[in-house]
Amino acid sequence: MTEGRMWRALGLMSGTSMDGVDAALVETDGETIAAFGPGDWRAYAPHERATLRAGLGRWPGEPGVAEVEALVEAAHAAAAAGFPTAEVVGFHGQTLAHEPRGRGTHQAGREGAPLVPFFHFALARRIGAETPLAFLNLGGVGNVTWVDPRRPSPEADGALVAFDTGPGNALIDDFVRARLGRDHDEGGAAAAAGRVDAAALAGLSRHPYLLRPPPKSLDRNDFHGFLARVAHLSTEDGAATLSALTAACVAAALPHFPEPPGRWLVCGGGRLNRTVTAMIAARTNAPVDPVEAVGLDGDLLEAQAFAYLAVRVLRGLPTSAPSTTGVRLPVSGGRINRPET
Secondary structure (H helix, E strand, O other): OOOOOOEEEEEEEOEOOOOEEEEEEEEEOOOOEEEEEEEEEEEOOHHHHHHHHHOOOOOOOOOOHHHHHHHHHHHHHHHHOOOOOOOEEEEOOEOOOEEOOOOEEOOOOOOOOOOOHHHHHHHHHHOOOOOOEEEEEEOOEEEEEEEOOOOOOOOOOOOEEEEEEEEOOHHHHHHHHHHHOOOOOHHHHHHHOOOOOHHHHOOHHHOHHHHOOOOOOOOOOOOOOHHHHOOOOOHHHHHHHHHHHHHHHHHOOHHHOOOOOOOEEEEOHHHHOHHHHHHHHHHHOOOEEEHHHHOOOOOOHHHHHHHHHHHHHHHOOOOEOOOOOOOOOOEOOOOOOOOOO
16 A cells, blocks of 8 residues: 555656756655655766757657667666665656647656646645745746645645746756857856847747746747847857846746745756846846755755655656646656566
């Protein structure tokens, strides 16, 4: 029986990241979080990142996908080896292509993403939140979960609203890599030294994606055309403009919430970009803090989420709802693989 017991669950997460694999242990029954255990990170080497990048936008059976699959499985197995006490493992995998209104996605659910909102609901309860707040993940793509912790469960009507906001770090990272040969804009320093080019952002409010009601989700490269709009700018001005793009897309999420969140808690690598978070605070008129401000670990949060979701799957509890991925009714996703004995 799985009901009523706590599991030592290991979560593994790479997602859209090209950095590496996060691993984290969580003690949970799939509803409440009893404790957070240790975590670790297995970095991708430069040649491995090149292999992953070569597979972006490709689908099963296409050139380069088999190499990515072998790399990802080996990297995740190496990360998991350091947690011999884990009883169940939640494995997200690497997102190569995501086309929710076309060929689909490699993830579960109608839109396929985001899958972490149910965990955000548990976190809101754990930190003692009493009024609506928003968890904002700034990875390659930005995604937000509006949470009302007063609701009885994450699948309850009005408990969650979740969707991808737009670019997170992906465009900034790609731009800085091309200009400076760096993986990212450390702390938002380049953007802080530049000026936002309003002409490059002109018409953003009419972008078809921003006008669509949630639930909705993006591929990492759906806004990639914006790089051409900043190609003529200096490195600093280009970084500032792309940072403003991320912030503007986050602010465009506000009309989709039942009520404004009283606070934004930021996870993912973007929480360390002070320029982006300051821009978000200015546009949303609300406090914007890294999740560390409430005692959470922003580096491990998504790995912890997949540990939590793994136990929900074992128990047959919903992991997706109409307000998060657009499924018709709350549904449990994922596939259970049991070790051969």
